[in-house]
Amino acid sequence: xxxxxxxxxxxxxxxxxxxFMLNLALFHLLMTPAIIATxxxxxxxxxxxxxxxxxxxxTWRRANGGHDQAFVCAHWxxxxxxxxxxxxxxxxxxxxxxxxxxxxxxxxxxxxxxILQTVLLRIAVMPVVLMVMVNFYLESxxxxxxxxxxxxxxxxxxxxxxxxxTLSG
Numbered sequence: 439x440x441x442x443x444x445x446x447x448x449x450x451x452x453x454x455x456x457x458f459m460l461n462l463a464l465f466h467l468l469m470t471p472a473i474i475a476t477x478x479x480x481x482x483x484x485x486x487x488x489x490x491x492x493x494x495x496x497t498w499r500r501a502n503g504g505h506d507q508a509f510v511c512a513h514w515x516x517x518x519x520x521x522x523x524x525x526x527x528x529x530x531x532x533x534x535x536x537x538x539x540x541x542x543x544x545x546x547x548x549x550x551x552x553i554l555q556t557v558l559l560r561i562a563v564m565p566v567v568l569m570v571m572v573n574f575y576l577e578s579x580x581x582x583x584x585x586x587x588x589x590x591x592x593x594x595x596x597x598x599x600x601x602x603x604t605l606s607g
Contacts, residue, residue: 439594443509443587450510451584454497454517458577465490466570487528494521504598511597512589513580519593520576527569534562 443451465486473482501518505511538558545551583589 439589439591441509441587441589443507447507447509448584448587450507451513451589452581454500454514455577455581455584457493457497458517458520458573459581461490461493462570462574462577465493466566490524494525497521508594508597509587509589512593513584515596516580516590516593517577520573520580524566524569524573527565530565531562534565535559538562 469486469489470483473485476482497514497518498521501511501514505514535558538555538561541558542551542554545554
């Protein structure tokens with residue numbers, strides 16, 4: 439739905455999508471490879487995850503907090519729904535990492551264990567990598583929608599109804 443909306447509200451509606459894109463770029467595409475390359479260790483890899491989860495928690499709080507404008511509320515809800523996709527990818531990756539860890543525990547040769555852990559780690563992170571790419575596409579589309587005063591009807595239904603002047607439906 440295209441809504442006749444002032445520029446100030448468009449900027450507010452773009453905020454969750456800008457935050458999402460910053461989260462993806464900073465914590466997933468820059469910080470994670472940097473931590474892996476510097477060899478900080480296994481616990482170091484939890485830092486980008488913790489920071490990303492903090493941003494997700496902030497978005498969840500804002501999405502569920504009261505908004506005066508349904509247009510802004512709908513865009514926060516839209517960002518939160520897309521974060522759910524990323525959270526599912528985190529869960530799949532965690533499950534694959536756990537399975538990989540269990541498989542390597544049965545190996546008596548330490549060299550084979552290291553090889554298996556390396557291979558299984560590369561496989562396990564793929565759901566998150568793919569979801570980051572998908573979310574980049576979805577969020578760039580959402581930024582375009584917020585700029586043009588558009589909002590998906592499904593996102594608008596989750597927000598308190600207001601008199602919204604529509605240009606087209």
